[in-house]
Amino acid sequence: MKNKKVLLYFAILLGVVFYYFSLPKQLFKTPTSTVVTAKNNELLGAVIAEDGQWRFPELDSVPLKFKHCILQFEDAYFEYHPGFNPLSIVKSLITNIKAKKVVRGGSTLTQQVIRLSRNHKGRTYLEKIKELILATRLEFGYSKKEILNLYASHAPYGGNVVGLEMASWRYFGLQPHQLSWAETATLAVLPNAPSLIYPGKNQERLKKKRDKLLYKLYQRNIIDSLTYSLALEENLPQKPYKLPQIAPHFVQKVHKNYQGKRLQSSIDIYLQHKINSIANKHYQQLKQNEVYNMAIMVVEVSSRKVLAYIGNSPTDSLHHNFVDNVEAPRSTGSVLKPFLYAQMLQTGELLPTQLVADVPTEIAGYTPKNFNLSFDGAVPANEALTRSLNIPAVRMLRSYGLAKFRADLQDYQLKHITKPADYYGLSLILGGAEASLWDVTKSFAAYASIINHYDLSKFRYYKNEFLNPFISNDAQPDYGKLQEEYETIDAGTAYTTLETLTEVNRPETEVSWKYFDSAQKIAWKTGTSFGNKDAWAVGTTPKYAVGVWVGNSDGEGRPELTGVGSAGPILFDVFDALPKSDWFTIPYENLTTLNVCKKSGYLALPICESEEKLVPINGIKASPCPYHQLIQVDNNEQYRVNANCVSAHQIKSKPWFVLPPLMALYYQQHNSDYVVLPNFKQGCEALSNHQMEFIFPTKYKSEMSLTKKLDGSENSILLKLTHQNQHAEVFWYINENFIKKTTQYHELPFAPSKGFYKVTAVDNFGNEEVRLIDVKN
Template structure:
């Protein structure tokens, strides 16, 4: 009531006081500092990985959360010993400074507190007059009302000048001592504490005597007040001064650039393991120094933690030069996949129940229209188990498997993996999709391998359940965490058994056969890994996974230039295993028994055993594998008493017929298979009096149907012959050859026929002694 009465009696005075209080309340801007800051990234242990200078050319890090205790003690003792006691200004200091300045006739001494200096720093460009000092004093008191002492001190040490273009203690400690501010010694902390007082006069590398004198005077104060002991003091004053600024660390420069695109000017704590990142950089540098001799200049490496999906290592490029595009971050750039998608096809076919791991698949010369895939070694096995075809990265079986499985079906599996560089429909890529006809990037591929590994881990650890968000993006920021979604009994993409069987196949060494430059990589742990090489030797891949880690490597030239020897197994695989050697060893995946069933398998064909298979083994397959067909390669043959000839009831009494199960491949597969499998036995011939009852088959080995052939010439200009080859189920039968209905000769046992046709289209006809006929069209090009 007294206050109201006073206001009524003194309205003018009350209004003036009210306006003054309102003006005082709003006199301080909400945001004192609007200067741009550097983009800073740190490791998962808060070690500096790299920084991008602020837009105004200053090394000004974002405001610190805490102030190192040593530097805090030094700066308070040097700048404002009564910081925690005054209300924003120190009357005694102001009086002493005013008295000294008046007596000398010029400004010789300040008197500003740290709070006042914060205000002065925020009002940059203002002249240092007494009127300006009065403004600073008023604003300083307002600042004391708004912020705690710790916050004010933090503002000061984050924005104080430290000479040149260095602002703030965090940037200064790295620029002058190449370490975190929390790791500075007493001498180093004292050196930095005296710099803001006169950063233009005292600068590392210049005015060394003056800087040394001020530093040692501060150290003496620390000794005198008992902060440091005598030994520490003596050791501290013997320390040298910084001579020039250090360059800031650039341990993960491409990740820094990636983060700066969306979070410029911020301090981001990443998931990177600094020790692993630095060791990875060393590995990449060593291999780069070797590969550049072959004009291969770019390498990228990504390491993921399977269980947390955190990025542990991010190497976007090798330490090459600007001419070879060292600034390009290749981890997220689309590149031709080579064979790196083959495991996804294998897993898709297992998951769909179209394949078993040991099922024999054809490996013979193949042509689909104008597309003719070839194996890396240009050889053929005739028939090879699906898992061996994957581990050896055979191209022809992969394309034939894709054709049988269905291009659209496989494409839908890939779309579920969210490979963002698959931008066209399935027909655009065609059957080359599995051999590098499409593009993807290291990030998406590693993400997919990690998700498959995590699927297995979760299935075995959580009562045979899947998680709805298993196939998610890895995380780079330390504050983030993966939400794997809700548990479910339903698979997300691949079931656990198909994934496990795929990884089991990938444990085998996938090396180009007969490649003398290959070195056998023997690891102390099991790793499921795969290499890839794009057409024209432009991209080399290697990706591997354990139950804990995924490592992905890409090698090549950023401009797409191909180089001889740029092969995944020769260039990317050595880096992959060097990186795995840096990681802790992992246990191999547990077998997901709840998604598997033990069945009888025909040992020779890898199919589910039929009733006539004579060599059966027990094996665990995926549940969906129960719908695969029984073995088609075993047939019941009827032999005479000697076992040398096939017979039937037309030429032998039934009581004398001996029936036996026989493993027999189609002629073309058998032709190549027996060269790699010496114990393969072809079906016995029919006895001469029974031969008419036999069924016969023959196929062209070379050339393929609708082939366009270029006949090579010798140095003297002579055109070489075209050698036609046919495989017959009964080689001893005589074959008769015709070109365009003109008889050209006969063959027996070895069915090769050399011809020299004219350019143009020709019809090749082969007739065996039983009247079976085979026709083939070819085109001879000039």
């Protein structure tokens, strides 16, 4: 007897254990769709599940209307039974035996959840017993609410539509809680016979089932007579609806990182609709020039969340509408120039208004050109930036150091700039590298954030400002440790750079913005890549950073595709759609006031006419003005003199602004107030140091190939130089043979054959310049 009791207890224990573990830990293992909502939980879009089913992730709640409908239709005693309903089972057995076939089911919603989780195993009595056991086990482990949610999430709704939420979108284009009583009743009866939903078929049968349920709801006082009458008049769904496609490329981006999950994103749906309209308007204009693609991105600076995201224009597959141009690497054009300007300000190698050279330049075979193919001779650095001049940018990069700037960009986390500095060369600053709109926009946001945080944190810096923007509404930025020293860019430099960028000339529709009280300051920069393939416009205010790219996804360039003309108007339309913001609080603690030379922008010497400028704090390390010198002139200031040619009482000292000859040649063409040095008085020349400088070729040693005319003959080379003394005479020699003397305009046409040549220019004061030319053809 004792052994039998032990065996009995063991059998009971074994049964309990088996019963406890009979229910899988994860009831449903089917893949789900990726579902993306805006921050207000409105649906942005979805991606179909791996198995080809439209199956949204499980609901966490079911609308009250659906609960009433499904319980009245499927399981009126759901709230009371332990997983099965004995009365229903008995009734179904009697009915089926009489009919000699299965005509009625006695399954509860709990049993149906089990059957759905087991992939609709055969409807045999053995399977029914298994379902009954598992259903009771489910009732022990889950609440009634959770079981109802499971049913609503996994019920079949015809075709590849699974679950209440997807069915609601598919058949009514609405969220489940937005459905009427008639619509909800339709979805409640469908899992029982999902084949009835096919448009244009079985309408009468479906309507009868729906209306029968509505009558039941009316009888049970769940709906009133008016609601019942109106519900009967509602039409059945006639065609399937498409899911919302408000931000399709953003949805795909989310899908890469959150596959099969539901994400409440950071997208502001109202702003997204506005930006979509802006994109569509400009697309209609741009496609007239055969420009078919664009990208727009809006980032909130404080939270670093993406508020709007357009990966492409509303174009077609022929024009690569599937490409996400926010993420795609593109030639940067000139959009990296502000970063070089900032880095040079920060090291003290540059002051904002300091003159930089804008002259014909050739560096190691690389000859940069300005967009307008002209030269200014010398131009203030801030103006060179706002006008996006290429030659000053290249010369500044060479001065600052290519490798050093490449390392700076690595700190900015521009993930597509991965090659060593030598791979890019000096063209790095003009679009020789590729970056994504995502990365460039986040960098502008980082500059704005550095200034904001410096003020809010009482003059300290966060370690990690150049972090990636967030796409999840729940994400919180981790800026890292708060510290006294800046990590990448200091607040004074960031502010000075962004303040400079407010002076970039706006598109034609915005040229008078300063005259309107409602206008806001925007720091922005354009970029146009070589061959007019990429047009950029990126800007920021203290609250928002906006990036725009325009072009063709296949890389085809188009005439008149430029940053200012194509991307700029979109940028300002986007800023107009955003709330206005005040400008930054000036970070005085990280700026200093210096006396700078009015004409050169360098630190002022005693002989310079100076003015006070607020500059980044490292400006104290800048160089003193190299272009002012104290010269001696006669009392009439007509000639230069010295003590060897006139008496002391006939000499007066005077400061003079003097640029090197090549810079001066172009500078005076744009600056009518530039006065060249006076000539030496006769008899005083012996002590002079007259200077001359080649315009072409600029390098000491050059390789050249001759171009051909239409008739097949070869063009000549035009040798040119400039002289500081407008009355100087220059004697030209080629391979030590005298060729010609020139005055005032110093040019020598030269038509060589293949070979090596030495060109020597000697002035009448004994100064000499030499160039070596290797002609290849």
